[in-house]
Amino acid sequence: MFDIERWQEIFDTIRKNKLRTFLTGLSVASGIFILVILLGFGQGMQNGVAHEFEQDASTSVWVWPGVTAKEYKGLNPGRRIQFRNENYENTVSLFSDDIEYKSPRIFVRDVSVNYGNEVLVYSVQGVSYQFQQIDNAKMSEGRFVNYSDEIGTAKVAVLGNKIKRDVFKNVDDPLGEYIDISGIPFKIIGFFGEQEEREEEVIYIPITTAQKVFNGSDRVSNLAYTVPPMENFDEAAARAVKFKNDLKAYLQQAHTVAPDDTSAIQAWSALEEAKRYYGLTGNIKFFFWFVGVCTIIAGVVGVSNIMLIVVKERTREIGIRKALGAKPWSIVGMILHESIFVTAISGFAGLIFSMGLLELVGPHIEVDYIMNPSVNFNVALATVFVLIFAGTFAGFFPAWRAAKVQVVEALKDE
Amino acid sequence: MIEIKDLHKSYKMGSNSLHVLKGINFSVKEGELVAIMGSSGSGKSTLLNILGMLDEANSGEYTLDGVPIKDLNETKAAKYRNKFLGFVFQSFNLINYKNAMENVALPLYYQKMGRKERQEKALKYLGQVGLTEWATHLPNELSGGQKQRVAIARAMAAEPKVLLADEPTGALDSTTSFEVMDLIQKINDQGNTILVVTHEDDIAHMCKRIVHLKDGVIVKDEKVKQVRASEYV
Numbered sequence: 001m002f003d004i005e006r007w008q009e010i011f012d013t014i015r016k017n018k019l020r021t022f023l024t025g026l027s028v029a030s031g032i033f034i035l036v037i038l039l040g041f042g043q044g045m046q047n048g049v050a051h052e053f054e055q056d057a058s059t060s061v062w063v064w065p066g067v068t069a070k071e072y073k074g075l076n077p078g079r080r081i082q083f084r085n086e087n088y089e090n091t092v093s094l095f096s097d098d099i100e101y102k103s104p105r106i107f108v109r110d111v112s113v114n115y116g117n118e119v120l121v122y123s124v125q126g127v128s129y130q131f132q133q134i135d136n137a138k139m140s141e142g143r144f145v146n147y148s149d150e151i152g153t154a155k156v157a158v159l160g161n162k163i164k165r166d167v168f169k170n171v172d173d174p175l176g177e178y179i180d181i182s183g184i185p186f187k188i189i190g191f192f193g194e195q196e197e198r199e200e201e202v203i204y205i206p207i208t209t210a211q212k213v214f215n216g217s218d219r220v221s222n223l224a225y226t227v228p229p230m231e232n233f234d235e236a237a238a239r240a241v242k243f244k245n246d247l248k249a250y251l252q253q254a255h256t257v258a259p260d261d262t263s264a265i266q267a268w269s270a271l272e273e274a275k276r277y278y279g280l281t282g283n284i285k286f287f288f289w290f291v292g293v294c295t296i297i298a299g300v301v302g303v304s305n306i307m308l309i310v311v312k313e314r315t316r317e318i319g320i321r322k323a324l325g326a327k328p329w330s331i332v333g334m335i336l337h338e339s340i341f342v343t344a345i346s347g348f349a350g351l352i353f354s355m356g357l358l359e360l361v362g363p364h365i366e367v368d369y370i371m372n373p374s375v376n377f378n379v380a381l382a383t384v385f386v387l388i389f390a391g392t393f394a395g396f397f398p399a400w401r402a403a404k405v406q407v408v409e410a411l412k413d414e
Numbered sequence: 415m416i417e418i419k420d421l422h423k424s425y426k427m428g429s430n431s432l433h434v435l436k437g438i439n440f441s442v443k444e445g446e447l448v449a450i451m452g453s454s455g456s457g458k459s460t461l462l463n464i465l466g467m468l469d470e471a472n473s474g475e476y477t478l479d480g481v482p483i484k485d486l487n488e489t490k491a492a493k494y495r496n497k498f499l500g501f502v503f504q505s506f507n508l509i510n511y512k513n514a515m516e517n518v519a520l521p522l523y524y525q526k527m528g529r530k531e532r533q534e535k536a537l538k539y540l541g542q543v544g545l546t547e548w549a550t551h552l553p554n555e556l557s558g559g560q561k562q563r564v565a566i567a568r569a570m571a572a573e574p575k576v577l578l579a580d581e582p583t584g585a586l587d588s589t590t591s592f593e594v595m596d597l598i599q600k601i602n603d604q605g606n607t608i609l610v611v612t613h614e615d616d617i618a619h620m621c622k623r624i625v626h627l628k629d630g631v632i633v634k635d636e637k638v639k640q641v642r643a644s645e646y647v
Contacts, residue, residue, distance in 0.1 A: 327492040403488075407468045408469060
């Protein structure tokens with residue numbers, strides 16, 4: 001392999017057959033390039049989907065009311081459903097086995113929020129202390145609403161980081177400051193971060209406070225839960241779906257809603273949704289692999305095709321070399337050595353180029369459901385070796401036949 | 415140098431077999447310049463191919479420089495060809511993407527000689543055929559006569575025991591033919607053994623001995639008075 005003379009001989013041949021070498025190399029390099037890019041984007045889609053579902057706890061289940069669409073037990077359609085505390089408490093006791101965290105939520109409407117002279121135009125929501133886990137809100141400072149806040153209807157508020165950046169940028173220590181909600185001072189006890197900025201434009205207060213102070217009585221806007229995590233994804237998804245359907249059935253019954261009325265009670269399960277997307281990305285990834293492998297096969301066929309032509313084209317030269325004393329194995333070696341060299345160089349060129357492109361462009365791709373497309377280097381490297389091996393294998397037979405051809409026959413070849 | 419005893423060769427053509435060489439007995443001493451003459455189909459090319467180990471006889475003995483040539487496999491034949499023989503072909507058979515010097519150096523590559531040494535030696539032999547200035551030219555930039563001189567330099571570079579020339583002047587006009595024959599005679603004058611296959615009478619008479627082949631047997635084997643090609647140049 002490290003026979004310097006052989007290398008020189010091969011470089012001579014390559015230098016003098018630039019176009020042929022270039023075309024062989026191009027087919028190999030583009031095969032690898034396309035494969036790596038496809039695999040990268042397959043991974044990117046998977047990352048992107050995983051990212052989208054990290055926003056809320058991955059096992060969360062949400063229920064919210066709407067307007068009835070069907071007449072049922074003498075009640076007219078078009079009736080607006082309103083959840084009450086009682087509904088929430090009943091679900092908690094009915095389905096306690098299926099629930100890890102739970103929280104009702106109420107949207108506090110028609111209130112004005114001020115900090116000093118500044119008007120804050122943000123959503124105010126009353127939540128229970130476990131809402132933090134359900135919403136996956138990460139505290140960057142202070143703490144979330146806790147149980148004693150809830151019991152004591154404390155006038156405390158937890159704000160998103162976006163609000164801190166926008167309103168409190170000139171305040172050294174905004175924790176402990178007060179904001180006014182409809183003229184009532186609320187103490188800021190924490191700031192939280194979310195993956196998406198718009199989810200940081202929220203002010204959370206204890207739900208008991210929201211109901212009592214802002215005349216909410218026992219009304220609840222929606223209900224949020226998480227189901228306990230499980231080892232097996234499919235089982236967890238199945239459990240979440242069952243829990244979601246049970247919740248719906250209970251709430252439909254409690255509000256006298258037709259069981260097939262889809263708009264009166266609506267529910268959403270992150271696991272179910274994730275399962276659907278993971279299934280989809282799995283299929284897409286499989287498809288990308290399939291296309292990639294086909295590309296590689298096309299590359300291998302290309303290489304062996306070119307090898308056949310090369311051998312045919314060089315039949316006379318091979319005859320001459322044999323007449324001058326070249327042994328059959330040295331002919332086979334020469335042809336394979338050249339093909340391995342060209343395949344390897346162009347394969348790695350395609351690899352480096354495509355991975356470089358993914359590295360450079362990947363992190364800047366800002367499209368929903370595609371994030372940081374990347375490829376496992378070992379997988380990519382393995383495909384290059386497969387290609388080299390397949391190219392060698394494909395090139396061996398024509399090379400061997402050429403080496404075996406009678407000199408007299410070879411010299412007759414024009 | 416060359417000893418051949420009762421050499422037979424036949425080719426299978428479907429169900430028939432074509433008997434090309436029907437018992438050739440023939441020997442060549444060192445330093446001889448032998449012409450093998452015969453019309454097409456006489457078996458002269460087959461004989462040369464067997465001598466050049468490009469083909470194998472069905473029966474008979476062949477000894478080259480005291481080495482019995484038998485049970486040849488490809489590798490062994492390649493080794494012997496490289497060590498014992500130099501070839502000159504009618505159609506030159508230069509490698510078209512290599513320049514004159516690289517072509518001459520090629521057999522030395524298969525002798526595992528280093529690159530630098532190869533080039534020096536190639537230049538020396540190119541000098542002997544008068545083509546030093548053309549060393550870096552590709553074959554398609556050379557005339558027919560120049561190409562054949564490069565081919566002769568290539569055949570000589572390996573310092574073979576025997577030079578086999580198959581119609582070396584077949585593709586050349588007569589003036590160029592005589593130039594090439596002049597070169598072959600000069601190489602012979604240095605003591606090299608040369609076999610020339612030809613069907614041209616005047617070329618044959620520039621050798622020292624003529625072997626006439628007809629229908630696979632030697633019909634006449636005569637020593638002739640050599641005509642110097644330089645007289646015509």
